[in-house]
Amino acid sequence: MAGVDTKLVYFSWVRERVGKGEERIILPEEISTVMELLLWLKQRDESFAAALEFPEIIRVALDQEHAEHTDKIGTPREIAIFPPMTGG
Amino acid sequence: MTSQCVTVRVQSEDFDQAVETALLTKGRTDIGAVATFSGLCRGEGETLTALELEHYPGMAESEIETVTNEAMKRWPIDGLTVIHRYGKILPGEQIVLVIATSKHRDAAFDGARYVMDFLKTNAPFWKKEHRADGDDSNWVDAREEDEQAKARWE
Numbered sequence: 001m002a003g004v005d006t007k008l009v010y011f012s013w014v015r016e017r018v019g020k021g022e023e024r025i026i027l028p029e030e031i032s033t034v035m036e037l038l039l040w041l042k043q044r045d046e047s048f049a050a051a052l053e054f055p056e057i058i059r060v061a062l063d064q065e066h067a068e069h070t071d072k073i074g075t076p077r078e079i080a081i082f083p084p085m086t087g088g
Numbered sequence: 089m090t091s092q093c094v095t096v097r098v099q100s101e102d103f104d105q106a107v108e109t110a111l112l113t114k115g116r117t118d119i120g121a122v123a124t125f126s127g128l129c130r131g132e133g134e135t136l137t138a139l140e141l142e143h144y145p146g147m148a149e150s151e152i153e154t155v156t157n158e159a160m161k162r163w164p165i166d167g168l169t170v171i172h173r174y175g176k177i178l179p180g181e182q183i184v185l186v187i188a189t190s191k192h193r194d195a196a197f198d199g200a201r202y203v204m205d206f207l208k209t210n211a212p213f214w215k216k217e218h219r220a221d222g223d224d225s226n227w228v229d230a231r232e233e234d235e236q237a238k239a240r241w242e
Contacts (some may be wrong), residue, residue: 001204008094009143009144010229011144011214012090012214012216013214014229026091032136035116041118041134061144061147061212063147064147065147066151071136080144080147080212082144082212082214083214083227083230084230085208085209085210085211085212085213085214085230086208086210086213086214086215086227086228086229086230087141087143087148087172087184087206087208087212087213087214088172088183088184088204088207088211088212088213
């Protein structure tokens, strides 16, 4: 998955704290799992540090399917990052 | 007529329970039970002026469909309609509707409850509060009880 161009989308207070709804990034090749992605994003800047302060509670979807933090990311076209859901 | 009917809609507009129920029951004589759940926006003692519901278009629908498919496998349900709204919703207004129809009540009750329990924690919706004091920065926290409600079915 080295250098794969991927769309990231953010929702709810994650979106507000990072200050944007979506962006395209090149995923560094050393990132393998969902948690590694969250930790890498967290150290990008202060906004991401605030949004991902507690990465263990953050939910991630790969191509619109829920993923566990230990899951391999693979090569999705879209990765969504959001807080626990509060619908219904 | 014994065909199964599943409808999932995510929309900003309000919905009419009676109309949706009639769509599942009209012209049928085999349905003996209709279980309906609707979730409304609470005013929280007039401290809340509105809820703003954000959703993940595409995944919201597909996650609800995953839940409805599982419910159809687990119970002999004839018809299942799930409607979830997004956007600004005022106290007293409807947010979500689940209708399950079946020959007997158990499948209808259980199916409707199962869909609600999984929808709460799996469908990508988030509620933001607009408060009467002008504060509109608070996102509703996920509740541990909702996770426990889901665990009951596992």
